[in-house]
Amino acid sequence: xxxxxxxxxxxxxxxxxxxxxxxxxxxxxxxxxxxxxxxxxxxxxxxxxxxxxxxxxxxxxxxxxxxxxxxxxxxxxxxxxxxxxxxxxxxxxxxxxxxxxxxxxxxxxxxxxxxxxxxxxxxxxxxxxxxxxxxxxxxxxxxxxxxxxxxxxxxxxxxxxxxxxxxxxxxxxxxxxxxxxxxxxxxxxxxxxxxxxxxxx
Numbered sequence: 001x002x003x004x005x006x007x008x009x010x011x012x013x014x015x016x017x018x019x020x021x022x023x024x025x026x027x028x029x030x031x032x033x034x035x036x037x038x039x040x041x042x043x044x045x046x047x048x049x050x051x052x053x054x055x056x057x058x059x060x061x062x063x064x065x066x067x068x069x070x071x072x073x074x075x076x077x078x079x080x081x082x083x084x085x086x087x088x089x090x091x092x093x094x095x096x097x098x099x100x101x102x103x104x105x106x107x108x109x110x111x112x113x114x115x116x117x118x119x120x121x122x123x124x125x126x127x128x129x130x131x132x133x134x135x136x137x138x139x140x141x142x143x144x145x146x147x148x149x150x151x152x153x154x155x156x157x158x159x160x161x162x163x164x165x166x167x168x169x170x171x172x173x174x175x176x177x178x179x180x181x182x183x184x185x186x187x188x189x190x191x192x193x194x195x196x197x198x199x200x201x
Contacts (some may be wrong), residue, residue, distance in 0.1 A: 018189070021081055022181035023071040023114075024050065025124040026061035033116060033125040034061055034089040035108040037081050039183040041070070043157075048136060050153040054143065055096060057089030059151050066138035067122035068155060071130035075190030080129070081181065082188070083112045116152045121159050131166050131178060137160040 004020050016039055024036045036058035040051030048070055052059045062068060073081055085106040088097055105111050115128035119135050126133040136155035168174035179191040 007147070012185075014185065016183055016185050018182050018184040021073055021078075021183050021188075022050075023073055023081065023084070023127055023130060024058055025127065026058050027065040027067065027124045028057075028061060028089065029064065031123075032106070033109070034058065035084055035112065035114070035127070036089075037084050047139075048134070048155050048157060050155065052151050052153055054149060054151055055090070055094045059153070060090075062138050062153060063141065064153040065123065066143045067124060068123050068136050068138070068157070069119055069122060069126045070132075070136055070157070071127040071136045072132035073127075075179055075188070077114075077129055078181055078188040080112045080114055084108055086140075087111060090150045100130045103155060113181075126161065131163040131171075133161040135161075 003193075013103050016125075019039050019041070022041050024037045024038050025033050027038065028034050034057050036052075036056060038050060038052070038058075042049050052062075064119070087092075087108060088102045089104070089106070090097070091104045091106075093102055093104050096112050108114075109116050109125075116125040117128040117133075120137045122137065126135070134157045136157050138153060139156050140154040141151050142154075162173060166173055166178040168177075175197075176194065182189040182191065
């Protein structure tokens with residue numbers, strides 16, 4: 001076997017093998033907006049599937065008010081995202097989060113230097129700086145039987161907003177101008193140069 005293909009069985013503590021970061025905004029009980037950074041999501045058609053820890057404010061908010069905005073940051077916003085990483089909207093802070101050095105923060109917009117923007121069809125605010133903002137409604141929440149530490153949340157996109165700088169025509173994103181922020185084994189990356197395109201592009 002060529003040296004470059006030699007293998008070893010490993011047991012990594014995480015499997016964040018490179019997925020886009022999203023900033024999920026949800027409605028707090030007092031009508032303010034919470035921001036939760038997520039690295040577990042995928043989309044098919046107008047359905048988005050999100051992975052949320054059960055101990056956080058986001059899942060609590062979605063159960064109480066089933067609306068959200070999936071804000072997708074660009075690589076330039078990684079430091080703003082990192083400012084949110086150790087914050088929680090839960091008060092008191094859950095014990096497991098205290099052990100991981102989380103602290104409570106009510107005003108996550110102020111703490112992260114991001115700007116709130118009124119949504120059109122849902123109550124949680126959008127994030128102005130994020131080039132993609134997807135207003136969504138919750139369709140289903142499920143906690144897997146084999147692992148009850150997180151929930152799988154299905155949401156339906158009802159309105160998509162995009163910065164004009166990344167739009168190629170009325171309804172398409174210019175893939176040469178748009179790059180999501182990628183979370184790759186707890187490190188932040190942008191996309192590299194284009195390698196090619198699928199036949200459906």
